[in-house]
Amino acid sequence: MKEKNPWHTPVTIIISVIGVIAIVALVTVAVLQNRPLPKKYKYGIVLDAGSSHTALYIYEWPAEKDNNTGRVQQKHSCKVKGPGISSYASAPLKAGESLRECMQEAKQWVPEKRHHETPLYLGATAGMRLLNMENSAASEKVFGAVEETLQKSPFSFQGARILSGQEEGAFGWVTVNYLDDRLKQGLETTGALDLGGASTQISFVSDQFDGSESLNNSVTFRLYGNDYNLYTHSFLCYGKDQALRLTLAHQTQSGPESILDPCFNTGYTSTRNYSVLYDSPCVSDRKPQNAPQTFTQQGVGNFQECQEVVKKIFNFTHCKYTRCSFNGVFQPLLQGPFGAFSAYYFVMNFLNLTDTSISLDTVKAKLERYCATPWSQVTQQHPDTKVKYLAEYCFSGTYILTLLTNGYNFTSETYSDIKFIKKIKGSDAGWTLGYMLNLTNMIPAEAPDTPPLPHAGYVSIVTVMALLLFILFIISLRPLWPRCSKQPQII
Numbered sequence: 001m002k003e004k005n006p007w008h009t010p011v012t013i014i015i016s017v018i019g020v021i022a023i024v025a026l027v028t029v030a031v032l033q034n035r036p037l038p039k040k041y042k043y044g045i046v047l048d049a050g051s052s053h054t055a056l057y058i059y060e061w062p063a064e065k066d067n068n069t070g071r072v073q074q075k076h077s078c079k080v081k082g083p084g085i086s087s088y089a090s091a092p093l094k095a096g097e098s099l100r101e102c103m104q105e106a107k108q109w110v111p112e113k114r115h116h117e118t119p120l121y122l123g124a125t126a127g128m129r130l131l132n133m134e135n136s137a138a139s140e141k142v143f144g145a146v147e148e149t150l151q152k153s154p155f156s157f158q159g160a161r162i163l164s165g166q167e168e169g170a171f172g173w174v175t176v177n178y179l180d181d182r183l184k185q186g187l188e189t190t191g192a193l194d195l196g197g198a199s200t201q202i203s204f205v206s207d208q209f210d211g212s213e214s215l216n217n218s219v220t221f222r223l224y225g226n227d228y229n230l231y232t233h234s235f236l237c238y239g240k241d242q243a244l245r246l247t248l249a250h251q252t253q254s255g256p257e258s259i260l261d262p263c264f265n266t267g268y269t270s271t272r273n274y275s276v277l278y279d280s281p282c283v284s285d286r287k288p289q290n291a292p293q294t295f296t297q298q299g300v301g302n303f304q305e306c307q308e309v310v311k312k313i314f315n316f317t318h319c320k321y322t323r324c325s326f327n328g329v330f331q332p333l334l335q336g337p338f339g340a341f342s343a344y345y346f347v348m349n350f351l352n353l354t355d356t357s358i359s360l361d362t363v364k365a366k367l368e369r370y371c372a373t374p375w376s377q378v379t380q381q382h383p384d385t386k387v388k389y390l391a392e393y394c395f396s397g398t399y400i401l402t403l404l405t406n407g408y409n410f411t412s413e414t415y416s417d418i419k420f421i422k423k424i425k426g427s428d429a430g431w432t433l434g435y436m437l438n439l440t441n442m443i444p445a446e447a448p449d450t451p452p453l454p455h456a457g458y459v460s461i462v463t464v465m466a467l468l469l470f471i472l473f474i475i476s477l478r479p480l481w482p483r484c485s486k487q488p489q490i491i
């Protein structure tokens with residue numbers, strides 16, 4: 001009679017089946033519970049109301065719980081047609097109207113169901129700073145008009161305001177270092193050089209600067225558990241358009257009818273209106289008396305002479321601190337690397353001078369050659385470039401080199417610490433991203449707690465455990481296995 005196997009009962013078979021089902025269920029539930037949900041995104045919109053033009057930026061980031069760690073990226077940008085909002089001082093409603101096209105475009109880039117929860121900010125910079133100084137009632141009206149347009153949008157409008165120079169400099173620095181992933185990792189930071197139309201900013205961390213020597217140049221941050229003591233300064237009137245006014249003002253103090261201008265290509269001529277040139281708080285107090293209505297500007301394309309004229313707009317005589325850049329403004333020792341964006345990039349890119357591994361002397365020699373190129377040749381070689389931009393590249397290039405070397409004290413050795421950049425990983429360098437990250441509290445002061453295990457880790461552990469359980473289970477069923485048939489056969 002066959003010996004009865006005590007394991008071989010209906011009860012044990014049922015238990016075995018339940019066990020297998022339980023293991024399969026455990027694995028499935030564990031894997032599914034830890035699987036990230038299909039990615040949803042959140043959005044934020046910032047309007048950069050600059051002195052020369054307004055641009056709209058749409059940012060996007062994963063809508064996961066801990067969005068502090070999610071990377072924010074630029075999804076789209078829209079350049080508003082026409083001039084900056086400060087140019088609409090005498091027709092404020094047009095400032096509001098000018099934004100409509102880009103706002104319409106923004107509606108198509110943000111999914112409709114996210115519209116109402118998408119914050120919308122407008123920050124104005126040096127153009128509105130100047131208008132506010134000159135005519136605060138006009139600046140209020142311009143803000144009133146843009147606010148009306150933005151309130152009508154489906155987005156969550158959070159306000160329009162003028163940024164201080166420190167904010168503009170500091171947020172530009174945050175943007176560059178955030179995009180470069182330097183903040184979260186506590187790496188050495190990159191300084192930020194921003195050249196706008198009406199102001200220019202320099203921001204960097206220097207080991208020698210603790211803020212005490214000049215408090216109004218100091219911005220402190222605690223980001224991802226690291227403390228930063230940032231040096232920043234914004235020079236109002238030293239953006240490239242206002243710097244050109246300052247330079248022309250120097251050349252027209254006697255109220256001449258014509259000037260020979262070394263900063264414009266030979267053969268270039270232009271008739272300029274005195275009242276237009278001097279219609280800016282940067283130069284208005286220097287308007288020559290008894291000047292004619294207009295003067296003729298005749299280009300003579302000479303880099304060295306241009307640099308001499310440009311140097312005159314900087315004051316190097318007084319400094320009450322241990323060291324200064326110019327105009328008596330404190331600046332600690334430069335500490336690189338630096339990212340230079342906005343007009344630094346537009347100009348140096350046009351001049352084919354973004355490569356800073358070439359020596360400063362070579363850069364100067366190339367610019368000298370560009371300035372000496374006859375205007376007719378320049379226009380022939382660049383038929384598609386806006387004449388206004390084209391005419392100003394000799395001046396702009398000279399101004400940039402003078403600002404960097406004579407102004408900020410970059411030398412032949414430290415010039416290569418500068419990188420001329422437009423975008424970092426697809427997002428434009430500029431203050432807007434840093435501004436939004438700050439206002440949405442997207443950069444935590446402390447380093448975020450890292451999850452004990454990433455998703456892949458959970459899946460691996462559960463799989464290994466399930467396999468072990470399964471093997472144990474199979475072994476426990478051993479008494480049910482059919483008897484091994486490999487016994488020696490006795491014939």
Ligand SMILES: Nc1nc2c(ncn2[C@@H]2O[C@H](COP(=O)(O)OP(=O)(O)OP(=O)(O)O)[C@@H](O)[C@H]2O)c(=O)[nH]1
Pocket residue numbers: 049050051052053084125126127195196197198199200239240241342343346347350389
């Ligand atoms: N060559 C060239 N110049 C440009 C371009 N876009 C803007 N500019 C000029 O570069 C200068 C700086 O431009 P932005 O950085 O936009 O200046 P902004 O933000 O309007 O001015 P701020 O309020 O001072 O920051 C201005 O003189 C612009 O006219 C471009 O695509 N090419």
Ligand SMILES: [Ca+2]
Pocket residue numbers: 050051125195196197342
């Ligand atoms: Ca700007």
